Amino acid sequence: DAGVIQSPRHEVTEMGQEVTLRCKPISGHNSLFWYRQTMMRGLELLIYFNNNVPIDDSGMPEDRFSAKMPNASFSTLKIQPSEPRDSAVYFCASSDRERGQGNQPQHFGDGTRLSIL
Amino acid sequence: EDQVTQSPEALRLQEGESSSLNCSYTVSGLRGLFWYRQDPGKGPEFLFTLYSAGEEKEKERLKATLTKKESFLHITAPKPEDSATYLCAVRANFNKFYFGSGTKLNVKP
Numbered sequence: 093d094a095g096v097i098q099s100p101r102h103e104v105t106e107m108g109q110e111v112t113l114r115c116k117p118i119s120g121h122n123s124l125f126w127y128r129q130t131m132m133r134g135l136e137l138l139i140y141f142n143n144n145v146p147i148d149d150s151g152m153p154e155d156r157f158s159a160k161m162p163n164a165s166f167s168t169l170k171i172q173p174s175e176p177r178d179s180a181v182y183f184c185a186s187s188d189r190e191r192g193q194g195n196q197p198q199h200f201g202d203g204t205r206l207s208i209l
Numbered sequence: 210e211d212q213v214t215q216s217p218e219a220l221r222l223q224e225g226e227s228s229s230l231n232c233s234y235t236v237s238g239l240r241g242l243f244w245y246r247q248d249p250g251k252g253p254e255f256l257f258t259l260y261s262a263g264e265e266k267e268k269e270r271l272k273a274t275l276t277k278k279e280s281f282l283h284i285t286a287p288k289p290e291d292s293a294t295y296l297c298a299v300r301a302n303f304n305k306f307y308f309g310s311g312t313k314l315n316v317k318p
Binding site: 136147183 | 304308
């Protein structure tokens with residue numbers, strides 16, 4: 093079974109450039125999450141979509157960050173302009189619709205390692 | 210303030226030496242507690258979901274338990290392949306999700 097697919101796996105770019113990270117969730121999952129992981133702050137939730145609609149974007153650090161989910165099988169996280177402090181590993185995760193007791197686990201991709209020079 | 214704290218930060222065990230990892234939480238309304246395993250260069254891999262105090266889940270050498278304030282991940286007779294970072298995550302009210310900082314486990318043969 094295909095898991096969550098993220099691209100690119102690695103991205104190195106210069107400060108000020110636009111960066112776009114891509115995610116394909118597991119087919120049939122209706123929730124999608126974007127996280128950022130650093131040594132200092134661990135895993136932080138940036139934004140959460142349910143049925144393609146942003147539910148909570150309170151974790152998005154600044155207006156330079158934006159995320160979209162145009163359909164159930166694709167999402168992007170964009171940083172414009174990028175800064176060195178944005179360097180981190182960015183993970184996308186998806187989960188199935190809640191049923192019964194609810195709270196389906198999140199399934200993660202292998203992340204995009206972003207380095208801003 | 211909602212918070213998830215894991216301890217210890219790092220743990221070194223000899224193969225076969227059982228131990229426990231702790232995840233304590235302070236959140237407004239626990240909707241579920243999750244344990245994940247993360248290997249270097251990979252995303253977290255789901256292990257267990259716990260919903261209510263007293264609940265236990267088991268998988269091979271791992272057993273997760275839950276109380277009203279904390280969860281434990283017990284590792285029985287670990288093997289070197291159990292070496293990884295173990296993450297605890299909590300879902301709270303209002304669709305809030307919090308991850309702990311993890312416990313890095315190293316099992317020596």
